[in-house]
Amino acid sequence: MPGESLIEAESLAAGYGGPPAISGVSFSLAAGRRLALLGPNGGGKTTLLRAALGELRPSAGRLSVQGRCGYVPQTERTRLDYPVSALDVATMGALSRLPWWRRTGRADRRGAAAALERVGLGGLATRTFGELSGGQRQRVLIARALVQDAGALLLDEPFSGLDRPSAAGLEALIDELAGEGRGVAIATHDLNRARRCDAVLCLNRVQVAFGPPAEVLDRETLEATYGGAIVELPGAEGKAILPAHHH
Amino acid sequence: MLEPLQEEFMRRAIAEMALLGLAGGALGCWIVLYELSYAAESLAHSIFPGLVIAALAGIPLLLGATPAIVIAALAIALATRAPGTSRDVAVAVVVTTMFGLGVLLALSPDSPPGIETLLFGDILGPTDTDLVSAAVVAGLVLAALWLLHPRLLATGFDRGSASALGIAPGTIEAALLVLLAATTVVSVQGLGNLLVVAVLVGPAAAARQLTDRIMPMLFLAAAIAVLAGVAGLYVSYYAGTAGGASVALAITAAYLLSLPAGRLLVPLSTAQDRPETTIA
Numbered sequence: 243m244p245g246e247s248l249i250e251a252e253s254l255a256a257g258y259g260g261p262p263a264i265s266g267v268s269f270s271l272a273a274g275r276r277l278a279l280l281g282p283n284g285g286g287k288t289t290l291l292r293a294a295l296g297e298l299r300p301s302a303g304r305l306s307v308q309g310r311c312g313y314v315p316q317t318e319r320t321r322l323d324y325p326v327s328a329l330d331v332a333t334m335g336a337l338s339r340l341p342w343w344r345r346t347g348r349a350d351r352r353g354a355a356a357a358l359e360r361v362g363l364g365g366l367a368t369r370t371f372g373e374l375s376g377g378q379r380q381r382v383l384i385a386r387a388l389v390q391d392a393g394a395l396l397l398d399e400p401f402s403g404l405d406r407p408s409a410a411g412l413e414a415l416i417d418e419l420a421g422e423g424r425g426v427a428i429a430t431h432d433l434n435r436a437r438r439c440d441a442v443l444c445l446n447r448v449q450v451a452f453g454p455p456a457e458v459l460d461r462e463t464l465e466a467t468y469g470g471a472i473v474e475l476p477g478a479e480g481k482a483i484l485p486a487h488h489h
Numbered sequence: 490m491l492e493p494l495q496e497e498f499m500r501r502a503i504a505e506m507a508l509l510g511l512a513g514g515a516l517g518c519w520i521v522l523y524e525l526s527y528a529a530e531s532l533a534h535s536i537f538p539g540l541v542i543a544a545l546a547g548i549p550l551l552l553g554a555t556p557a558i559v560i561a562a563l564a565i566a567l568a569t570r571a572p573g574t575s576r577d578v579a580v581a582v583v584v585t586t587m588f589g590l591g592v593l594l595a596l597s598p599d600s601p602p603g604i605e606t607l608l609f610g611d612i613l614g615p616t617d618t619d620l621v622s623a624a625v626v627a628g629l630v631l632a633a634l635w636l637l638h639p640r641l642l643a644t645g646f647d648r649g650s651a652s653a654l655g656i657a658p659g660t661i662e663a664a665l666l667v668l669l670a671a672t673t674v675v676s677v678q679g680l681g682n683l684l685v686v687a688v689l690v691g692p693a694a695a696a697r698q699l700t701d702r703i704m705p706m707l708f709l710a711a712a713i714a715v716l717a718g719v720a721g722l723y724v725s726y727y728a729g730t731a732g733g734a735s736v737a738l739a740i741t742a743a744y745l746l747s748l749p750a751g752r753l754l755v756p757l758s759t760a761q762d763r764p765e766t767t768i769a
Contacts, residue, residue, distance in 0.1 A: 295652070295653045297652050297653070311653070312653070313650050313653035315647060315649055315650050319647060319649050319650075320646060320647045321645070321646055321647070324522065324645065324646050325522075325697065325700065325701050325702050325703045325706050326642065326646060326702070326703060327702065330642065330702075330703070331646065333639075334639070334642070334643040334646070334654060335654065337639055337640060337643055337654045337655055337656060338653070338654045338655040339655075340655075342640070342655075342656075343636065345635075345636070345638065345639050346639050370701045370702075371646075390654070
């Protein structure tokens with residue numbers, strides 16, 4: 243249902259056994275909304291996604307997740323030399339709904355084919371995953387999350403390594419998926435895309451800010467998020483941008 | 490062509506080879522895809538002292554190999570915990586220790602003659618027990634691979650996302666190692682300690698050259714293992730060469746043939762050189 247809260251965190255802290263990798267995180271992601279997670283590398287974006295997936299237990303605070311979360315990793319984390327088709331990869335999403343002894347069946351493959359169609363790859367279902375372009379691979383991984391029947395999609399740096407038209411196409415797809423009532427969290431370094439989301443969470447091991455982009459994305463917040471490593475373009479009307487190595 | 494089949498020992502050898510080839514060929518695909526070829530070879534070598542002790546005590550090799558493989562696995566796990574010891578180093582240290590221990594026992598003055606069959610196998614002389622244990626293990630391995638297939642595929646593709654798909658990747662990898670251990674233990678009787686890895690890695694590597702899909706790869710690897718294995722037995726029969734070595738070399742020949750054949754069947758293409766198409 244649109245507006246229904248899918249992920250809610252209050253003073254959340256989580257980590258990998260030692261000192262918490264993130265702490266003081268409070269936010270919510272509602273159905274139909276897009277949330278940008280901004281922060282430097284090592285700032286805890288992936289840790290937050292993993293906590294939302296239930297892979298890390300909160301060491302403090304509260305985290306509640308309604309329904310299933312679909313995780314869309316960076317395509318660099320997947321293997322290009324692996325003998326699978328786009329359809330094989332999308333079908334893997336069905337495993338999250340099956341007990342460990344059940345294999346995926348014909349109905350699951352039909353669902354996966356429909357998901358590939360949904361992300362605009364209907365004609366490429368039988369293509370080997372490693373032969374697809376970066377943008378197409380990202381779409382296959384989104385299709386896999388759709389097959390999971392996930393209310394919330396968690397995307398880890400989906401635009402990284404994509405050229406401009408591919409990234410724009412992917413952003414349009416993300417907007418459509420949110421328009422269909424899914425909550426979408428996007429870990430990104432791209433300030434301009436973050437500005438177009440419904441909310442932004444700035445994270446640098448602790449939460450720096452959370453709120454609508456217009457309120458959150460000012461120079462001070464970004465400096466606090468990125469440790470001062472930002473530059474301002476002359477005549478950019480106060481719009482700070484990040485140095486190139488963050489892209 | 491049919492003459493070797495008149496011989497009882499050849500019929501038994503072919504049956505043993507077919508069982509080991511089916512299980513080893515299919516399992517080998519996952520060994521290759523999970524990049525466990527080195528682990529497979531190491532496991533085979535590390536059971537050597539167990540085989541020697543079993544041979545000296547006159548008990549079935551299986552009873553010596555099984556505890557040896559468990560000890561090797563535990564020792565590798567322990568050695569990995571030592572500060573500054575990578576997994577590779579731990580495997581190398583444990584395997585050479587175990588293999589050295591085996592050689593020490595095998596070459597002692599009290600050892601009976603013929604102990605070298607433990608190193609090179611005796612594919613031409615499987616006992617009833619060997620055939621039955623190969624059939625049981627091959628059946629179990631193939632059934633387990635069928636059951637685990639989708640989760641093996643998903644974990645190998647993208648381990649980091651496996652738990653988000655409801656898979657315990659550690660359990661899947663452990664299950665694969667158990668299947669590897671079981672297959673190694675039964676194959677070592679026929680193919681020997683030094684050659685067993687041929688049936689696990691060679692056919693799968695050859696099949697990978699010929700196809701870009703997992704299911705054909707599994708069937709091709711099993712078929713190549715059985716056919717090349719039987720071809721090796723024929724060579725051994727007519728040329729009077731050692732059985733295990735002939736099988737290992739026939740499998741290697743199949744791999745070498747697959748390289749040019751693969752170029753024709755699966756045109757090499759890398760995603761990196763491919764331009765983005767209109768669909769992002």
